[in-house]
Amino acid sequence: MRRPSFLVPDNFTLALIGTVVLASLLPCRGETAIAVNWLTNIAVGLLFFLHGAKLSREAVVAGATHWRLHALVLVSTFVMFPLLGLAMKPLLAPLVTPALYMGILFLCTLPSTVQSSIAFTSIARGNVPAAVCSASASSLIGIFVTPALVSLIVTNHAGASGSGWHTVGAIVMQLLVPFIAGQLLRPVIGPWLDRNRRILRFVDQGSILLVVYTAFSEAVNEGLWHHLSLGSLAGLFLVNALLLAAALGLTTFASKRLGFNREDQITIIFCGSKKSLASGIPMAKVIFASQAVGAVVLPLMLFHQMQLMVCAALAQRWAARDMHHEHPQETSVRAR
Structure with a gap:
């Protein structure tokens, strides 16, 4: 029997695993690390610029009136x-x-995802404009709320060295300013981006x-893998499963x-239960000390x-259930 497609790691997941392996075996140091860090900052700024240029104002306006749904997601x-x-700390x-x-x-302080939340909502036949x-509002609000929450709960309850509020300016300059610039230039480059979505995906990933x-x-240079046991990694998997x-x-x-x-329920579930890797x-x-970022992410x-x-x-399950309700005879014939 073939495995379900959702159990097969996608190419990006494999690339992430490969990147972690590469960094573990060949971590960048010295001048190379400085050059790669500059390149990373440029790529992240470009990413949020393109996201700003891609976001349709019409789609935002179409879903903005559903304030009860957005409030619950936030x-x-x-x-x-x-x-x-915080409540799970005794267990964790x-x-x-x-x-x-x-x-x-x-992880708990981060905004929701944008692309995958919309994609899964569409597949399950939820309220896509909402x-x-x-998801877009969550991403923007997170630029300000996440640093505040980091200062409030991460620093106080986990002894973090990062300071959220002190880095709001850096986050605004690196993420929000490029995003706004992209929105302002959307009339110029938006249609081109709509025709060349692979470019955004390439920059994103x-x-x-x-x-x-x-x-x-940086984390490997500081001895990350010497401080993490297989038991800790197994515990992390269990904790994430419980949290999700x-x-x-x-x-x-x-x-x-x-x-x-039902359509709004699907939107709330997918937008309110996910966290953004891209943000x-x-x-x-930006928030944490460089040597701590590896363990944090x-x-x-x-x-x-x-x-x-x-x-x-x-x-996939909800979409199949909808199809069954709409075309019960056709679904029954396919099942045979």
Whole structure:
């Protein structure tokens, strides 16, 4: 029997694993590290510039009026997740190292994903315009809220050396300013980007791989793998699974209890239970000390792959259920 497609790692996941292996075996040092760091900063700025140029204002306006949905997604992203991270501390402490727990708390402060939230909502036949607006708003608000939450909970509860509020200016300059510039230039380059989406995907994935390589190079130089045991990595996997299950369960319960229709429930579940690798890794690079970034982003990298696999399975299941309800006879014939 063939394995379900959502269980097969995609090329980007394999590239992430390969980048971590490369950084572990051949970490960059000295002048090379400085050059790669500059290249990474340029790539991240270009990434957010292109995201700003790509985002359709019409799509945002179309979904912006659904304020109850957006409020619930933002509460799930920036309130529920941090509370889960703090409440689970007695359970997490025996399973992971203090550095990994700091990474889990940082993961809990991050905004939602944009591309995958919209894609899964579309596959499952949810409210796509609302997903575009909600996920995009989460990403923008996270530029300011994530540093504040890092200062409030990560520094105080995990002994982090990073200071969120002191790095807001750096995050604004590196992420928000390019994004706004892209929005302003959308009338000029937006149509070209719509025709050449592969360029955005290349910059998106390439910038993340560069940040992962530089972060893990610095962490390996500081002895990352000497301080992490197989037991800690296994504990991290379990912790991420529990966190994702709790987020999916709570967003499902809240969206049903508050009376949202099925399309809106799908949007809330996918936008409110996921965390952004594309925003998280650049933010970690700015907020935390360079030698700590590798351990901080490790929980996020694992959570990213887990959320993609689980949400892909859910989206396919819900889409198939809709098809069955709409065409029960056709579905029955195919099953035979």
